[in-house]
Amino acid sequence: MKPSTTLGRALAAALLLAPLATVLSPAPTPAAAAEPVNAAPGVVPALQQWTGGTGRITLTATSRIVIPAGASAPVQLLAAQLSSETAELTGLRPSVATGAPAVGDIALQVDPAADFGPAKTELRPEAYRLSAAAGSVSIVGGGDKGLYYGTRTLLQAVLGSADRASLPVGTAVDYPNYAVRGFMLDVGRRYYTPEFINSYLHWMGWLKLNTLQLHLNDNEISPPNGDWSQAISAFRLKSTNPAFAGLADAQGYTRQDWDGFESTAAANAVTLVPEIDAPAHSRAFIKFRPSLGLNGGNSDHLDLGKPATTDFMKSVYAEFAPWFRGPTVHIGIDEYPRELTAQYKAYVNTIAPYVRSLGKKVNAWGSFTVMGGSGAGYDKGMAVNSWNNSWYGPKAAIADGYQVINSNDGLLYVVPFADYYHPQGLDGQSIFSSWAPHVFGGGQDLAPQDPNLLGAMPAVWNDKVRLNYTELQTHTLIEKSFAALAQKMWSPTAGGSDYTAFLTKVATVGQGPGTGYLPDTVTKPTGTPGDLAFQRPVTASSTETTAFPASYAVDGNATTRWASQYSDNQWIQVDLGTPTPYSTVRLTWEAAYGKDYDLQTSPDGTTWTTIAQRRGRTTPGTDTLTFTPTTARHLRLQGITRGTTYGYSLYSFEVFAPDLAFQRPVTASSTETAAFPASYAVDGNATTRWASQYTNDQWIQVDLGTPTPYSTVRLTWEAAYGKDYDLQTSTDGTTWTTIAQRRGRTTAGTDTLTFTPTTARHLRLQGITRGTTYGYSLY
Structure with a gap:
């Protein structure tokens, strides 16, 4: 999809005075009023x-x-x-x-x-x-x-x-509800510095996550021109044993590095689970010993028909097991050719007990539905990451006698900047609202706290080895959902249902001590002041890909977007929680805009009534629809006709309470011409505007009819914007008091001023200095 095209100098806008709740005179306080009982501190994850x-x-x-x-x-x-x-x-x-x-x-x-x-x-x-x-x-x-x-x-x-x-x-x-509260990082395909890994161990402990799995070897999925000798691959542990000289990549971890990881992990209550993956994903081993690869070495699969292959892998585990202080080693065993099931089963049944003989428990990626139809005949002394419901779903694994860790690919995988598996990171709101460790999707959900469900482990896979991105860019993707995942793995219910309140806690506690290397981009959510839809539950008829979920239309981020499938009658709807009055909806379209669409309301999310329409829109950008004030819980944008061959794509879907200034009596110090009267600033039409004469000290004022409480004013300037101006109130339209100021504004567009709640009948914008050689001009 292309980015949104730039609008002309005319920007859609309105003057919005956000109403406050009615203020009642407080009752007299008893002389000996009891001190209020303290609410729980706002920690992440929330207290049980x-x-x-x-x-x-x-x-x-x-x-x-x-x-x-x-x-x-x-x-x-x-x-x-x-x-x-x-x-x-x-x-x-x-x-x-x-x-x-x-x-x-x-x-x-x-x-x-x-x-x-x-x-x-x-x-x-x-x-x-x-x-x-x-x-x-x-x-x-x-x-x-x-x-x-x-x-x-x-x-x-x-x-x-x-x-x-x-x-x-x-x-x-x-206390936690689940034993495994984990995260897996693919360092095999992309090197992450010790500073990054140690910072993550601190951050994980701060959020009471307790397991970090490092995927230590892997390779790109498809080699250039089918030639595996040109493939990018790596094994990351650098032994000083001459027998393994040349096995590790130049960017790898020494024993000193690993000891540092183990010490940091122990100090932050985290257990490291090293993963050495074979017999697939094994190009680094084949590059080191070409004779051990299938197809004469032109493969990333080990040739299990050769006894030397299993012997070599035993030697690898024996070499590095003494490095690992934790109780568990992960042996991989995923995505091997199914036609070689017999050799594969023999390998698994040899390697798993061998690793246990080294004093380690064994974990593995679930693969047995594809590799033989079930776990019958496979070593039972392993815990299984159920990563794909078709390869080996949780119900099949438990029926076969295994304990399960939820690493479901469709729900918990991130492949940075790809076009699959949540390339922009998991959606934190969706995780918080809809996921828990027992949720696998596809009819495979388990009962909450099933005794054979150990917990969960989302994963970052760096499949796109040739893309140019940094470890800190990966962090910005992980950060979107890390706290929500931590909450749901500690307790799926203790965090409540208010995601906005949860994000406020996340922003307050930060990433914790020892994490200064990691950028902390989570801020207390604000969105557009007065936006009733901000981070409310939202659903849509479809999404183009998982990279463009419906939640992005209400996340308050101007760079994220919802995108539908490429057909006409698509919709997106928001649940405001309770019947709520509103009269304005502002839609900000990406290049894939809607041509014809309706706004519809519903008391129950089932029966819909159309309250506003748009027909024949020809551009992306902002569309503000103002209508008779309506009170309803659910609001839907129902697409009728697309404006392009793509689907519908919204950067934002914002909903506002009735504008107190809408069509109220308004006067101004002057008008540029009769074509730009003061009334156009409060008519709810985003394309009409008031414009003053070409001098500085011009003003426009609105009469709200009665003394009215408000705390927010939104001004949307045409290209002839104000540089310096005051907001002033009055009880009689004659004597004015300044309540807010703007100084040094340098652009047109929307300016939202929020101030101490004020009750007054008259409100005036008093210009001081123009931003251009024209006058003042407000949409």
Whole structure:
């Protein structure tokens, strides 16, 4: 699709005065009114249980981190880590001590026998209790990981406070619902620096994610001209053993690098799962030993008919298993030719027990439906990533006796900047609203917390090895959904249903300590002031690809868009949550615009009534439709005829409450000619405008009829814009008070001014300095 064409100097617009809720006179406050009970702190992921108290605990320059005498080495290390992290985030550096906590102190302790509510027995080591009471904070972990997670909640609660030094009094009992809360990164096809990986380990711990799988070898999918000798491939672990000299890519990880990853992972309660993938995706091994490849070495599949092939892979696992401190090694085993199932089964049944003999548990990509029809006859001592419902869906894997990790490709794969598998990143709102670890789609959903469902692991695959993008560009794609995934893997329900509120929490807590290398682009969502559709649930008749979901039309981002399939009668609809009054819809079309379309409302999302129409539109850009105020919960854009051979594509679908200035009496200091009267600034028509004479101190004012509350004014300037101007109110249209100012504006287009809520009958735009040699001109 082409980007949106540029409109001419005439930009569609309106003057919008956003109404406030009615303000009632408060009742007299009783002399001894009870202090309100504290709400749960806004942490990510949200707490499973919270019992609020009153008041706050404040950390000070004399606060200490208190641990028991004789505390274990991990608890001592965590106390020192918490001290430095507190300093990084707040400027306070509490000392570490033993003994009894005093006012302002933080006490850390591990107690497996503590009360962690309904936490599953097997997950109690990751549970914790945080109690802020009697002037100090106590964190009790069911294990070292649980204690660490309690400190994440502490730090996030402090960041969410107005003073960045306190947290609310109350008690949290928190625990995960799933054992595996993971992320997989393909470093085989694209090298990621140690700085990036260590930063991710910090970020994952901050979000209580606990498993990072690194896919350590792979190759491009199709070689140039069918010649695998020209294919880009890599194995990333650099051994000093002469027997493996030349196996690793020049960009790889030394034992020192890997030890650094393991230490960072341990400090942030993350387990590393190294993946060495064979017998497919094995071009790096074949390049090292050409005799081990199918088709005389012109392949990325190992030749399992040769005993030397299995022996070589045993030697690889034996060489690197001592590097890995975690309990699990992933052996790959995906996407091998199905006609070689017998050889493949023999390989799996040899390698899996061999890796276990090295002291490691075994994980693998689920492949057994394609490779033999079921898991019958395959080694059962593995956990399976169910990555594709056809290759091996979760129900088949569980029926065959395996535990499952949800890595479903259609829901959880990102292939950066490709044309498949969420190339622009997963949609965070969709994850938050519609996904949970038991959701696989295609009729394969499991029951929530199925005992054989270990958890989930979304994945980034760098299939497009020849594209030019950086690791930090990958990060911007991952960042869109990482917090939402963390929330749903910790608890699919504790985060509630308000995605806007969730994003506000994400922006407040940030990415945590140790992540300065990673750009943090999540901001508190604002959208266009007054937009009722901003980040509301949205559905569409279709999408062109997964890269253009319906949610992008209401995400407040002017560069993302929804795009439909290439046919006429497509639609997109938004659920405002409750019956809501509105009178204006602003559509911003990409180059694939609609020619003919209706706006329709519905009380139930089923029965629709047309409230506005557009016929014969000929350009992309912004279309503002103003209509008789309507109150309804659901609003739909129903396409009738496309304007191009593509589908329909919207950058934004914005909905606004009735414009208080719409068709109200309006006067101005002057008009350029009779063709541009003041009334055209409030007529709801995006193509008509008021224009003043060519001097500076011109004004336009509107009479709202009665004193009315408002806090937002939206001005849309024609090319003859104002550079400096004031907004002024008046009770009588004579005496004016300035409530907002703009200085130094340099462009035409829309200017939204938001200010302290004001109640007044008259509102005036008082020009001070023009931006051009013309006058002032407002659409």
